[in-house]
Amino acid sequence: MSVNYFPAEFEVLRNTDKCIKCRACERQCANEVHFYDADFDKMLTHDDQCVDCQRCVTICPTGALKIHKNPNEFRQNYNYTQQIMTENYRQAGTGAVLLSSMGNPLPYPVYWDKILINASQVTNPSIDPLREPMETKVFLGKKPNKMSFNEDGSVNTKLDPHLELSVPIMFSAMSYGSISKNAHESLARAATELGTYYNTGEGGLHKDFYQYGPNTIVQVASGRFGVFKDYLETGAAIEIKMGQGAKPGIGGHLPGAKIREDVSKTRMIPMGTDAISPAPHHDIYSIEDLRQLIYSLKEATEYKKPIIVKIAAVHNVAAIASGIARSGADIIAIDGFRGGTGAAPTRIRDNVGIPIELALASVDQRLRDEGIRNNVSVVVAGSIRSASDAVKAIALGADAIYIATPALLAMGCHLCRSCHGGKCNWGIATQRPDLVKRLNPDVAYKRLVNLVHAWDHEIKEMMGGMGINSIEALRGNRLMLRGIGLTDRELKILGIAHAGE
Amino acid sequence: MLEKEGQVRIPSGCAISGFISRDGNMISGEDAVKSISYMHDRSNGLGGGFAGYGIYPEYKDLYALHVFYDTNASREQTERFLDRHFDVVNLSRIPTRKHPNITNEPLIWRYFVTPLPTKMASSQLPEKEFVAKCVIRINNDINGAYVFSSGKNMGVFKAVGFPEDVGEFYRLEEYEGYAWTVHGRYPTNTPGWWGGAHPFSLLDYTIVHNGEISSYDANRRFIEMFGYKCTLLTDTEVITYIIDYLNRRQNLSLEDVASIIAAPFWSEIDRMEPEKAEKLRYFRNVFSSLLITGPFSIILGYNGGLMALNDRLKLRSMVVAEKGDMFYISSEECAIRAICPDAENIRSPRGGEPVIVTLSEEGKRKCL
Numbered sequence: 001m002s003v004n005y006f007p008a009e010f011e012v013l014r015n016t017d018k019c020i021k022c023r024a025c026e027r028q029c030a031n032e033v034h035f036y037d038a039d040f041d042k043m044l045t046h047d048d049q050c051v052d053c054q055r056c057v058t059i060c061p062t063g064a065l066k067i068h069k070n071p072n073e074f075r076q077n078y079n080y081t082q083q084i085m086t087e088n089y090r091q092a093g094t095g096a097v098l099l100s101s102m103g104n105p106l107p108y109p110v111y112w113d114k115i116l117i118n119a120s121q122v123t124n125p126s127i128d129p130l131r132e133p134m135e136t137k138v139f140l141g142k143k144p145n146k147m148s149f150n151e152d153g154s155v156n157t158k159l160d161p162h163l164e165l166s167v168p169i170m171f172s173a174m175s176y177g178s179i180s181k182n183a184h185e186s187l188a189r190a191a192t193e194l195g196t197y198y199n200t201g202e203g204g205l206h207k208d209f210y211q212y213g214p215n216t217i218v219q220v221a222s223g224r225f226g227v228f229k230d231y232l233e234t235g236a237a238i239e240i241k242m243g244q245g246a247k248p249g250i251g252g253h254l255p256g257a258k259i260r261e262d263v264s265k266t267r268m269i270p271m272g273t274d275a276i277s278p279a280p281h282h283d284i285y286s287i288e289d290l291r292q293l294i295y296s297l298k299e300a301t302e303y304k305k306p307i308i309v310k311i312a313a314v315h316n317v318a319a320i321a322s323g324i325a326r327s328g329a330d331i332i333a334i335d336g337f338r339g340g341t342g343a344a345p346t347r348i349r350d351n352v353g354i355p356i357e358l359a360l361a362s363v364d365q366r367l368r369d370e371g372i373r374n375n376v377s378v379v380v381a382g383s384i385r386s387a388s389d390a391v392k393a394i395a396l397g398a399d400a401i402y403i404a405t406p407a408l409l410a411m412g413c414h415l416c417r418s419c420h421g422g423k424c425n426w427g428i429a430t431q432r433p434d435l436v437k438r439l440n441p442d443v444a445y446k447r448l449v450n451l452v453h454a455w456d457h458e459i460k461e462m463m464g465g466m467g468i469n470s471i472e473a474l475r476g477n478r479l480m481l482r483g484i485g486l487t488d489r490e491l492k493i494l495g496i497a498h499a500g501e
Numbered sequence: 502m503l504e505k506e507g508q509v510r511i512p513s514g515c516a517i518s519g520f521i522s523r524d525g526n527m528i529s530g531e532d533a534v535k536s537i538s539y540m541h542d543r544s545n546g547l548g549g550g551f552a553g554y555g556i557y558p559e560y561k562d563l564y565a566l567h568v569f570y571d572t573n574a575s576r577e578q579t580e581r582f583l584d585r586h587f588d589v590v591n592l593s594r595i596p597t598r599k600h601p602n603i604t605n606e607p608l609i610w611r612y613f614v615t616p617l618p619t620k621m622a623s624s625q626l627p628e629k630e631f632v633a634k635c636v637i638r639i640n641n642d643i644n645g646a647y648v649f650s651s652g653k654n655m656g657v658f659k660a661v662g663f664p665e666d667v668g669e670f671y672r673l674e675e676y677e678g679y680a681w682t683v684h685g686r687y688p689t690n691t692p693g694w695w696g697g698a699h700p701f702s703l704l705d706y707t708i709v710h711n712g713e714i715s716s717y718d719a720n721r722r723f724i725e726m727f728g729y730k731c732t733l734l735t736d737t738e739v740i741t742y743i744i745d746y747l748n749r750r751q752n753l754s755l756e757d758v759a760s761i762i763a764a765p766f767w768s769e770i771d772r773m774e775p776e777k778a779e780k781l782r783y784f785r786n787v788f789s790s791l792l793i794t795g796p797f798s799i800i801l802g803y804n805g806g807l808m809a810l811n812d813r814l815k816l817r818s819m820v821v822a823e824k825g826d827m828f829y830i831s832s833e834e835c836a837i838r839a840i841c842p843d844a845e846n847i848r849s850p851r852g853g854e855p856v857i858v859t860l861s862e863e864g865k866r867k868c869l
């Protein structure tokens with residue numbers, strides 16, 4: 001066996017007093033960490049294959065298992081950390097770009113955690129959501145700037161196409177291929193029951209899911225996988241994916257191993273070939289090209305569907321958003337640098353892009369300064385982790401939010417960040433039939449519905465505390481926010497005052 | 502140091518009152534003073550004011566600008582600006598009397614003006630828009646000058662003090678109008694700035710308001726996209742701009758305006774007949790950022806009428822009553838009884854239900 005140069009990242013601890021050698025962990029672990037040694041009548045482990053997905057810990061009937069970080073330490077070095085050293089060993093072994101999945105885990109500032117929410121006292125009553133109506137319905141789309149009237153003087157109520165959400169939360173793009181069919185089904189059914197939308201991602205739409213079309217956003221990405229007439233017509237809205245927060249500026253790559261029969265049909269590519277999304281759309285090299293694509297899609301769908309343009313939060317995001325707002329898009333989705341992914345080069349995921357909080361604040365302000373905020377709705381993604389993050393995002397100016405990681409958590413994901421390996425023990429980020437069947441859509445969709453309901457209750461609770469009984473009065477209401485421990489510069493970008501002011 | 506209104510947002514509670522003679526009979530400002538004095542405890546002496554309609558019949562086609570100046574220098578600068586943009590037909594100090602409870606008064610001037618046709622033509626703006634822009638410019642750009650009234654045949658009078666003292670200070674018994682509104686303020690701290698007292702006005706729209714809206718910044722950041730500047734950071738200011746935007750600039754009726762700012766709940770809309778529901782759904786979608794939440798009761802005054810409106814949960818008191826051609830609106834019934842002991846049809850309008858009272862045909866003939 002060749003020398004690895006670095007130790008296992010995790011260590012499996014098995015309490016042999018508790019273990020009954022049922023071998024459930026062995027059967028459940030797609031990474032083949034656990035095995036039974038008949039000679040010694042003992043359960044043993046390959047620690048180096050463990051990704052800490054917690055599947056065995058959860059499944060073990062006697063609670064005999066614990067996974068912990070391998071306490072073995074390289075010599076302390078604040079510059080060359082153990083992680084950086086390990087990555088270099090790994091690359092020296094493979095000669096390859098490092099791959100990662102899920103969101104950026106590094107300790108960058110999380111602005112959500114440095115923003116506090118207001119509540120009413122004395123001068124203005126709080127409102128009890130259990131006793132009074134509390135509204136979280138949202139419309140997404142272009143609003144007219146000038147009223148028009150019919151011949152008889154009544155208001156002309158014709159509008160550009162809109163999406164109607166009963167909660168300001170949607171499931172953001174995750175392609176069939178990067179996640180399993182059961183995961184997709186769970187998202188589609190949950191979105192339908194919740195009166196919101198899920199997003200196909202760039203992998204096309206499986207024929208079994210056309211029935212959920214009214215609650216589906218279909219994506220058109222640079223690879224154009226699975227894009228054809230029926231696909232466009234089935235969705236409630238079309239999203240043009242220009243970028244993704246986890247990997248701004250680069251495309252995607254789904255390895256041929258994941259392109260099994262159904263995925264190949266849905267993506268409309270041969271089985272076993274790698275599905276490569278180019279970095280740019282090869283027909284979009286500037287904003288005027290984007291305009292052409294937007295209008296081609298509108299023409300193709302007879303102007304009946306709103307067009308979303310999704311971009312990654314990069315340094316000049318405000319100017320880009322302003323360009324998009326003038327190019328015919330109905331909705332802009334902005335994805336922050338902590339957003340998740342099924343696979344991305346580690347260096348890109350961990351170093352490219354900016355936090356969604358700052359991107360959102362500057363985009364919303366820029367669009368208002370230019371008087372074009374009405375041209376588009378703004379949806380934000382890229383690590384909105386809880387109902388309070390959602391409230392803060394809406395108060396900063398978002399019309400609605402996209403969630404993906406919390407949706408995966410609801411389905412069992414433990415953020416082991418190994419999706420790119422395709423062996424997700426929770427049946428989510430995998431196409432292996434034996435693993436996929438672990439995810440029961442009947443259970444998972446219910447858990448998704450529960451999650452969003454719970455967030456919605458919490459959002460209402462916080463709104464009531466502020467004396468606000470409709471979500472639109474929260475949108476852009478930055479007076480309801482205060483910063484804590486932020487510099488003047490950060491406060492200025494966020495457009496909020498400091499706590500105590 | 503305490504910050505001035507506009508540098509800081511100050512929550513306040515308040516008393517409001519108003520009445521109109523539908524037949525256009527002239528009523529002395531004294532009645533407005535008397536009415537508000539019965540709600541003394543709803544103010545705390547930190548702001549009071551009045552708006553009178555039909556008070557300048559001799560100049561009824563001219564815009565009456567009431568201006569506060571901190572210094573003579575700011576007055577001179579403003580007058581130069583006015584001369585460049587308007588034909589100034591008459592100017593004078595607004596007559597006041599010394600009052601022991603009213604101190605620190607600024608210079609208070611009044612101008613009757615009409616826009617210069619050449620200036621207006623080159624601005625390519627309709628007349629009202631031109632005047633509104635000029636007012637906003639003076640208030641933003643000229644240090645120490647503040648136009649606090651700018652409509653035709655109407656005027657706002659306000660100061661730091663209890664409203665009844667403010668009325669005596671401005672000698673309101675010398676004015677007669679077909680409609681009056683009045684405001685007593687209960688701010689939670691004291692900037693002591695006269696411009697911050699209410700009513701707030703733009704052109705002939707005036708607002709007196711009791712409440713503290715929770716949607717403030719959402720409303721402000723939206724309306725500022727359309728050329729308004731919320732410099733005072735008060736609810737009244739943003740509500741006035743919203744009404745100006747919807748009623749004057751978008752040509753929506755006051756009923757429609759009310760159904761936007763105090764929109765019915767979705768559950769109510771769903772129960773309405775389809776045509777009405779469709780319109781309200783459209784409004785809630787298109788003007789979602791103009792929904793006002795949190796407690797408010799307002800009286801909007803404009804040339805020819807008054808509108809009373811409560812927030813949709815009715816978190817602030819407001820009653821209305823009638824007697825003959827008179828119509829009364831007030832935070833409390835006592836303020837109506839004070840000037841009309843045998844008022845009839847006293848009722849408390851529902852949350853979000855606008856009560857709009859306009860001059861009768863006879864009243865219009867007499868006053869407009």
Ligand code: SF4
Nearest residue numbers: 019020022023025060
């Ligand atoms: S699942 Fe638990 S009890 Fe069963 S073999 Fe594994 S560690 Fe032992």
Ligand code: SF4
Nearest residue numbers: 413414416417419424
């Ligand atoms: S989806 Fe599966 S593989 Fe990906 S992080 Fe979650 S548990 Fe791990």
